[in-house]
Amino acid sequence: MNAEAVHMDRTPAVTCSSCGFAWNSAAMAEGLRLLGSCPKCGGTLAFHDEAPSAPTVERAASDGAAPHLVLGIPRR
Secondary structure (H helix, E strand, O other): OOHHHHHOOOOOOEEEOOOOOEEOOHHHHHHHHHHOOOOOOOOOEEEOOOOOOOOOOOOOOOOOOOHHHHHOOOOO
C-alpha cells in the first residue's frame, strides 16, 4: 500500500448531489462556490468544509502617499 495514501484525507472538498462527481482541492471549492452549481450536470453542490472568510484589504500605512513611495522606483 502506498504510504502517502494512508495519510491523505479521503473526504472531498465538494461533491455533486446529482451526478456524484467530487472535487478535492480548496481552490476548486472556492471556484464552485462562485459558480453555484455543478459544471457537469447543473446539480446541487455539497461543500464539506466551512466557507472561507471574505478577503480583507489592508490599506497602506501612508494613505495619500505618492505612488513611487508605495510601489518603489519603476524599472527602466
